[in-house]
Amino acid sequence: MTNAQRVFTALNDPTRRAVFERLRDGPRPVGEIAQGLPVTRPAVSQHLKVLKEAGLVDDRSEGTRRIYHIDPKGLGAMRAWLDQFWDGALTALATEIEKDTKKEPK
Amino acid sequence: MTNAQRVFTALNDPTRRAVFERLRDGPRPVGEIAQGLPVTRPAVSQHLKVLKEAGLVDDRSEGTRRIYHIDPKGLGAMRAWLDQFWDGALTALATEIEKDTKKEPK
DNA sequence: CTCATCGGTAAGTAGCTACTAACCGTAAGT
DNA sequence: ACTTACGGTTAGTAGCTACTTACCGATGAG
Numbered sequence: 166m167t168n169a170q171r172v173f174t175a176l177n178d179p180t181r182r183a184v185f186e187r188l189r190d191g192p193r194p195v196g197e198i199a200q201g202l203p204v205t206r207p208a209v210s211q212h213l214k215v216l217k218e219a220g221l222v223d224d225r226s227e228g229t230r231r232i233y234h235i236d237p238k239g240l241g242a243m244r245a246w247l248d249q250f251w252d253g254a255l256t257a258l259a260t261e262i263e264k265d266t267k268k269e270p271k
Numbered sequence: 272m273t274n275a276q277r278v279f280t281a282l283n284d285p286t287r288r289a290v291f292e293r294l295r296d297g298p299r300p301v302g303e304i305a306q307g308l309p310v311t312r313p314a315v316s317q318h319l320k321v322l323k324e325a326g327l328v329d330d331r332s333e334g335t336r337r338i339y340h341i342d343p344k345g346l347g348a349m350r351a352w353l354d355q356f357w358d359g360a361l362t363a364l365a366t367e368i369e370k371d372t373k374k375e376p377k
Numbered sequence: 378c379t380c381a382t383c384g385g386t387a388a389g390t391a392g393c394t395a396c397t398a399a400c401c402g403t404a405a406g407t
Numbered sequence: 408a409c410t411t412a413c414g415g416t417t418a419g420t421a422g423c424t425a426c427t428t429a430c431c432g433a434t435g436a437g
Binding site: 300336 | 413415416
Binding site: 178180181204205207208211212226228229230 | 424425426427428429433434435
């Protein structure tokens with residue numbers, strides 16, 4: 166399984182995106198993340214595991230709590246994938262427009 | 272269902288990404304896209320439908336063929352989502368580093 | 378040494394999704 | 408008009424996945 170694949174899979178689930186977005190404002194322990202979400206805490210743990218494997222989050226221990234924070238590594242991989250795509254897409258689009266212009270020079 | 276949700280769902284499936292990436296080199300008819308892929312042509316049609324609903328591809332008729340091409344709209348939505356995230360993630364990370372530095376000034 | 382809190386893990390299940398096979402409509406060639 | 412090529416749609420199914428419940432280890436307070 167490629168790295169980009171893991172990132173996409175991780176961000177595909179709405180609940181998991183909610184978990185991830187909750188970390189945007191700063192690091193949080195698991196319980197605090199789970200609070201307010203419509204799923205149980207174990208579910209959040211499982212989501213965090215997936216996010217971590219995708220390189221989207223990382224954690225550190227602090228007493229009995231585990232503080233999770235965003236890891237830019239995953240976002241970077243995704244952005245790289247997207248950028249590599251962006252150029253090709255725009256190039257193809259430009260070619261398309263050029264062809265259309267030749268066909269219908271108004 | 273939000274628009275970003277549709278883009279993520281569309282790009283989540285490996286086969287669907289393969290379909291999408293095949294259009295990076297330029298517009299292609301359905302049959303040509305399906306050729307070489309390990310799935311049948313109807314499956315490709317279904318994938319194209321999902322990609323189209325996500326704003327990632329669009330199509331035009333040319334005789335009995337349907338030529339599919341990349342639609343930048345979907346990629347733009349995804350990039351917007353990512354960028355909006357990017358800043359928050361980096362800000363949080365910077366805050367983190369700052370805190371760690373204060374704790375362990377080496 | 379208890380006892381409570383925090384959180385990761387295992388097992389089992391309901392719901393979704395990607396796939397194939399069969400079918401149908403449409404456009405172009407003869 | 409007949410035939411062929413192209414491709415979208417439907418019905419049915421196998422496999423995956425997000426969820427809950429129950430359990431367990433670890434840390435800190437008293």
